[in-house]
Amino acid sequence: MDRLKILVVDDESRMRKLVKDFLTKSDYEVIEAENGARALDIFFETKDIALVILDVMMPEMDGWEVCREIREYSKVPIVMLTARSSEQDELQGFDLGVDEYISKPFSPKILVARVEAILRRTNAQGDDVLIAGDIVLDKSAHQVTISGTPIDLSFKEFELLNYFVMNQGVALSRERILNNVWNYDYFGDARTIDTHVKKLRSKLGDKGDYIKTIWGMGYKFEVPRE
């Protein structure tokens, strides 16, 4: 197993070094970034970053901004480092999808413990099951069953259905679907969604009706009322 990559973003080099030393000792690979813009560059260029540690207080682009940008395209766990732990900050971070929140000064041991806890639960993640009417979607087994009988879906089809089921009853524009199911750097034709929707519908059989077309807008997944 390769070492997991952790991106540490802080404008103070002293702080970066501190964090890096302890994480390296715990056998993680640490990548440093000295400001927000640099962090985003590195994040989107590097594959498989397992976790991001972000300082809130940074000149130019602060931690919240970096967090928001990353969250636009990725669900990577994010830990925020902040000077004061006001409740305000916590709430803001929580809205942005921050996973953990550590206030300075902190003991490096605690930092490492938190990081390990997060990686444990995000990596061991997965036996989750989503249910939508007769459709059962098992994310860990990467398998879908309709009324008990399993059906074969390709990777993209599965991802698409997963996104639909997670957003039942919500009208989804093609743009939104592209941003969430496809990689952030995909700039192809949005019509490719149509093709996948078509295949999904046919594979879902009767249940293909669950995917409704909203003309001029996009698609909506909805389980009909009984």
Add this chain to the structure above:
Amino acid sequence: MDRLKILVVDDESRMRKLVKDFLTKSDYEVIEAENGARALDIFFETKDIALVILDVMMPEMDGWEVCREIREYSKVPIVMLTARSSEQDELQGFDLGVDEYISKPFSPKILVARVEAILRRTNAQGDDVLIAGDIVLDKSAHQVTISGTPIDLSFKEFELLNYFVMNQGVALSRERILNNVWNYDYFGDARTIDTHVKKLRSKLGDKGDYIKTIWGMGYKFEVPRE
């Protein structure tokens, strides 16, 4: 709007606290129960419990049993927490009317996201829903209902109604409507509004009267006083 109540049932107090903390931050009211019997007592004594989170593995009365008892009388959404999801478990839960499974260990963020997704679709709350008399306009679902029955609107019709409802009681000139509902670069005939208003009125049935003509000026959307 009152905070929604969520019942968390788990024999481990540490787990209850974890879940409670995150849900409380997301502005839910959390009620704890340390075993199945207590959970049932609380559930049937307390009004308006919006969702139940159930641990499967509990001494004495397990999660399935609690689920079955609740389902006997209520359709409240139920989320099960399982150690691992064997196929057996899935099927059992599926028959019992479980809405979702989350397996331990889980990221609290994911738990909250799932809870919100379920509540959104069962309660239609937290979405931007506009209400005007008997007309309910759900912007996120892109759907309109009149006295509970959904009606089909085209894209432009929906946008137009949305604009009307957002500006209840305000006399709107055609020019203003064009500028807000149509793209700014639209230079067609303003009479096209009339056609859409006509279609909207007919689709709204009795409620078409809500759209009043202001002669020489434009239109006004108004819900009549009772």
Add this chain to the structure above:
DNA sequence: TGCAAATGTGAAGACTTTGTTACCAAACAC
């Protein structure tokens, strides 16, 4: 009342969006 202007109405066709199929390139397994 009669007239001009504004609005209501219905239908046609131009236009946009979506469904569908076929095909190619890349990834993958063997």
Add this chain to the structure above:
DNA sequence: GTGTTTGGTAACAAAGTCTTCACATTTGCA
């Protein structure tokens, strides 16, 4: 390497929507 699967693209067909136009009707006003 070959053969298979998958994802993306293009092209055409089908469906749905928007706009326009003509004409009917209503309104305000002299």
